[in-house]
Amino acid sequence: MKRKPWPLIIIAVLHIFAPFGNLLLNAIKSGRSISEQWFYWSQVLPKSLVFIYVIVPIVAGILILICRRWSYWLYLVCLGLVFISNVYSFTTNANLMSFVLLVVVVIADLLVVAYFVVPSVQKVYFDPRLRWWEAAPRYHFDIEGQVNGTAAFIKNLGQGGLYLTTGPELSEGDRADIFWNFEGIEVRIPGKVVYKSNRPDFPGYGIKFDPHPEGEKKVSQVIATLHRRGKIVVERLPGPEDSFGVWLKKLFTTGEGLFPRIRKS
Template sequence: MKRKPWSLIVLALLHVFAPIGNLILNALRSGRTLPQQWTYWFEILPKPLLLLYVGVPILAGIFIYICRRWSYWAYLACIALVLLSNLYSYWTSMNWNTLVVLIAVLLVDVLIVAYFVVPSVQQVYFDPRMRWWEAAPRYNFNQEGTVNGAKAFIKNLSQGGLFLTAGPELAEGDKVDVYWKFDDHETVVSGLVVYRVNRPGSEGWGVRFEHTNESQRQVKRAIDKLHSDNKIVAERLPGPEDSFGAWLKKLVTKGEGLFPKFKS
């Protein structure tokens, strides 16, 4: 996954534009024209209800897009408020038309909540490691150095960490001190081994830096040089396969892409 999942982007946009649908549905339900419904909303409707019809769906879309643990729960709270507003609308105007609309809205709400309790969707919000699109740009480094005093080889580097393909035997959770000399500058930075790759042709360890102000400055100096030399790891950048068109085609033809899928 090289960009934010399109399924979440689309859902966020649908929520942001939901007030337009609310305006149309309320106009049809009340027998008003769209201009009349607009006037009713902004001149007659109590402001708390206006906030429910207009502000809450927009906030819900923003919370979806933010992709954080707190925004997950904030989004579900918004859905609950939307449900309460529709129940209130039905209570104040009980008829078969409003009942049909209420049932339709309830079904949509249930489907949306069911989507967000799927484990792969929850992971996006609960586990920062799943938000690959937020990772700092990574650069090909291919530099010899040392890890805890032993010789090592650093394959790539970012402001937040690096990937070793040779060095002392390490395990997840190990603390390390990494040293290298690059572009006539020495760098010393501490870190934590956060994962190990043990696949043929792709062995190594991922290290997350635990920066001091000095090490942050030293690593940034190396990153700036690598960036100016165009050493960015192109495979980590979004490509044609990550476009909206490619996602939509896969969704329609193969039924894939509705739920986030991550590859390490």
């Protein structure tokens, strides 16, 4: 899979549309039309409660899509606010339907929290190297350059980094001073080894560039040329196999796809 995991997208979309479903359920429960229920929410209920009903679920969905460590913790805060609001609604109108709705909400919240406790899901949130869908487009480069003054072969290039298949012995965290000459464009830019691949079919090093205005400008010039020549690495782009339909079929036929599969270097 080369796009954001579908379960995260689905959970986010459900949160974003939750206020509409909440409005409809409350209208049915109260015997009101949707417009009457909205009038009741906006004119009768405390504004803080309306904010939790309408805005907080949408914010929670957006936080899921942001997919960062800080957004994860803020998302849990949003879940807590929604839970408190549902408990409050039940205590002010205790009946069988309110109880059933409260139980459904609690079970749904527990399932979502349990999903985000799964190690592979947390790793995607907490380790930016594993968020593969955020990677800038890569381009076939296949050129010899230098790393720390030693000859090295650059296999592919992106705006934020490159991949070496040969060169000096490096380890994750090592600094790398990179140089190459591409059709008269001399590029020198510092970087850092962010991962070392031990795959027998594709060993090498992934290097992330440091902020360097002059070097980044020249990298952009090189990439513009590679883009015009159609050198983009299409294998890294989402394809038909990453569509929702294919994912859903695979989920029901093989059980795979519910949790992100962490790529091993």
